Amino acid sequence: MDDMDMDIPLPEELEFLESNSHFAEQQEEEDRHYYFPDLDPTAEIHESNSQQSPPPPDLAAPSAEPESSGHKRSCPPSPSPPEEEKRAKVRVAVEEDSSAAAADEDWLRYSPPPVPEGEPAVEEMAFEKEKTLSRYASEIDGECMPITAPSGNRVYAKLNRFQGEERVTKLDYNGYSTELSSEPVNVILERLEQEAFAKALEASSEGQSVLDVPEAQMVHERLWVDKYAPKSFTELLSDEQTNREVLLWLKQWDSIVFGSEIRSTSDDVLSALKRHSSIVHNQKPLNSKFPRMSRGPRWSNGRRYKNSRSMDESGSSKSIQDIWNAKSRNIGPPEPKILLLCGPPGLGKTTLAHVAARQCGYHVVEVNASDDRSTATIEAKILDVVQMNSVLSDSRPKCLVVDEIDGALGDGKGAVEVLLKMISSERKPDAGKQSLGKGQQERKSSKKGSKTASLSRPVICICNDLYAPALRPLRQVAKVHIFVQPTVSRVVNRLTYICNKEGMKASAIALTALAEYTECDIRSCLNSLQFLFKKKQALNVFDIGSQVVGQKDMSKNVLDIWKEIFHKRRTKKIERKSHRGKSFEFDSLYSLVSNRGDSNLILDGIHENVLRLNYHDPVMQKTVECFNNLGVYDLMHQYIMHTQQLPLYVYLPLVAITVHHIVSQVQKPTIEWPKSHQRYRTMMMEKMDILNTWHHKIPPYIARNLSASSFVEDLISPLLHILSPPTIRPVAFQLLSDKEKNDLAQLVSTMVSYTITYKTVKSDMLPQTQRCEVADGLALSLVPPISDFINFKDYTSNHNVLSVAMKQVLVHEVEKHKILQVSNDKTGAFTNGGHEVIETGTNNIPLANTNHATAVDMKTNENQANVLSQQLNANPTAVSPNLNSDKSSIAADCGKLLNMGNVKKPSRTSSSFFDRFKKVNVKGLQSNDRSLPEEATLDKDRYPILFKYNEGFTNAVKRPVRMREFLSL
């Protein structure tokens, strides 16, 4: 055993020495640590057999002992420094051994419990280690020999022996305590230590991995969109003509921008000289100014200005002329001071603005109108660009790029307003200067000019939607360039170049499909490619839709949607591609229609334009199918509105897709905006209003039996025939026959009962189809305008049209009839009217004999019309029974008869001498029953004279007067 103990520490010492010298040898040490526990268990077994179990407080004592023993043994040796150093190293090694031993103890505790077969294996391992120890001992001995071979050998052997014993005791104590009393506690502690150790290991490993990964990402993770953005003019993908025009527009600013900046910096002068081939006259003043700056040191701006003034004054006339020429040339900025680039996203609008401005020597300042929305913020930025220059030596004039300007606020807010103010402020001072007004006005204008800033730098605005409402005032001022999509081949070439550089495998066909799918959106293409590249996926032609490549959610113009619906793209003949094309087409159409959201308008457009297409449909089955689908849309939409099941809106775009499948053609369709339905609705409402208004005006005893539909269906067409009879003549009332009078009365009563009349309308207002006398400049038309309801297009109705004279007569009669009707209503003489009708009926019977006499009387009346009017006026003065008085009385009777005829509906009574006589007789009989016999005798004696007198007085004078007349007679 002693020999064994002497051999064990030697390899330990060797290990420690080797660890200090070499890093790689640490692994070997670890391996040897694993071998050490094999030795210890044998010692433990022996000691455990010999000794009894000690109590727990004994553990503290053995731990204290090795320290004291170490100190004691260190005191006796000589105080030489190298020896002390060696001992210190030995102590350090001992401590390390103790820690390693602790770990080994942990392992040992687990090994004893297994089957006793393990023990012989352990013993075999121990023997092997002894052999190895002997080798190292020889080496150590070799090192120790030159210093103090005998004392060194002795000291090391002794220390190792004591330490080994102490370890054995520790092991024994620990083992006994765990086994007997507090095994679970110790087990728990061990587990905790192991867990802590494992966590520490994981943390260290994680730290290492974290350190590596972000560095790699930082190096390689630059976006392809930024990495491969065009740096020069030739790399731009957009249209060549647009690129050149933008560049030319920027060049037009050079006379203002670079001319005025010559004095400030020499670099600008140099760049201007290099770029422009200017006239010799321009070159001379530049050259002359340049040496001044080179001669003198850099002074302040004020001093430079003074020097320039003095030179100009002292200079010759040529220099003065050159200066004037320069000034005249500087007054030449491009007329549209703002450039507006519009187009769909991803076509390179912003890139073009940046590249072109940089090419022309500007420093680009970008302002995003969607970020800076208020006027104050963006005005400050714009003023900075326009009025200030950077202090750096290599400064360039600034060019303002306002991006996403259609996102700006409209109605006097946002970026657009600021730009418009600056442009308008320039014009006002010019107007003020031009006008040779008073001095005060000039002063005011000068003040205003000084206050407001003028636009002396180019401004490029970029937007997606040219027709956004916020851009309406800007469109009128700016120069507009519309970006069209670049060709697919050009985009594919660029994508191929980028894929080759990045080492991504993608075929030209796949790239073509990607470009088509994203509508030549280069930004979307690059982002998709980079994403797929990072996922280690190849670009697949057939799975572009299913892959993460997505389309932007944007709503298109309605006209474009209709074109997409009616236009079929040429599909290739390969079956697979055609299959992909169909599903792709369906998805794109569905997103188009559903994103628009206004399905009513889309379907109206389809309905309006579907019949203009030239599709092959021999038996019109396709047309029927289209209209059936439109009907389905109408039913579904009505159902959604009625039941308020709005989720069903999802199915409405399918109608448009079905129509697309039925009638789409390869040739481009001509689309018109749907107007007919709206026009139909508007005009129908107007005519319905006319009907309702007319319905309310008609007296209720007639209107209650009619409804609006029966008006149009049954009434208007016959009524127009009735209102314009062909038999009526525009002749005086007196000349009409009985039949004609009856017809006229009937017509007038009809017009009155239905509140129809004629009114004068300007001839311009009348439609051309109506017959009207243009010479008069006036035309009478029906009010309400009933004839409009039969004014169908390309239809000529066979209704008779009355002449203007006849219409005027009717208007007059209708007015008269209304007045009489009002008066009759006031008196409320319905029953009396009935009686009168009966009386007139009875009187009509004996009229036949006296018709001729009445005719003669009428003729005489007409012949003496003027005389009659005069005599009517003179009637109250004349009292004597003269011929004149008789005639006047006859005329008055005629007028009354006319009125009575108009009032009474069955006005068949013809005015006759005997009718009037009989009426008077009847009235006389009714009123004066007592004086019947006297009147009879008077009548018999003086028949003609008595009748005349009675007739006149009964109509004009009251009863007392009548008595006087009787007395006089």
Place this chain on the structure above:
Amino acid sequence: MLWVDKYRPKTLDQVMVHTDIAHNLKKLVTEQDSPHLLFYGPSGSGKKTLIMALLRQMFGPGAEKVKVENRTWKIDAGSRSLDLELTTLSSANHIEMSPSDAGFQDRYIVQEVIKEMAKNRPIDTKGKKGFKVLVLNDVDKLSREAQHSLRRTMEKYSAYCRLILCCNSSSRVTEAIRSRCLNVRINAPSEEQIVQVLEFIGKKEGLQLPPGFAARIAEKSNRNLRRAILSFETCRVLQYPFTNKQAIPPMDWEEYISEIASDIMKEQSPKRLFQVRGKLYELLINCIPPEIILKRLLYELLRKLDAELKHEVCHWAAYYEYRMRLGQKAIFHIEAFVAKFMSIYKSFLIATFG
């Protein structure tokens, strides 16, 4: 006045057409109580004439003295307050109105008017009927919600308010309302009855009618008494004395539809369909109901067709008319019918003549 108003019967005794119905109504009203009534029948058959005569029988000549009111109701419907305006005819004992004029707010009108009549019921009922009458026109145009609200209201206030409903088509009135009313069917008059009325008017006007003239007018009128009388008066105005073969002037919109049918028969192509669409829009603009257009178009097309296609064309006309009533844009469905007819006719021509 027009003859159609002049010779309108004012009492149940004077009724010439539907004499049996008038007789039954008279007996119904002679007793001191009458149920809710529903008059249904086509336009021009005399529904409103019978209703007016019935009211006169109920309330005496005072029922004819009506005034027009443009009333405004303020209605509190839940959290909203609505102002509804409607024109009504009212007398001391009855109110006439067309609630469908109020559009989709017709349910409130119906309830409020009946409640108001119930509130203002007469206190003294001696010698008078204890209820008022509300005449509702165009009940088939009421929305379904309005008809449902009417159903409860007419039950609740039946003691004070009796309804007389008037509509063209009873199928559009809900069964709940139909079962609460006494249904009076006013069918279109037969041609013999129309001839009888025309002869009566001729006698009154002192006109000499040639034999067969009245029959021709009756035939042209499509069993519509209003149209027949108006045509009669038109013939009188255009030419009198009458001749045996005098031309009876047609309705202008019917002539226009006849032109459309001719266009359809001449050519069947999308271009022609486009022209037909323009003409259909003209008819719709002039307030002619789309159902009438479709029906008349079918009639005109059937006159020009062979017997083989008539059944099929009638089927498709019914199909598209049904869809038109379910939907909202009538032009879609009328045009679909025209396209379908063109397709069928063209197939027939190709099959027949090669």
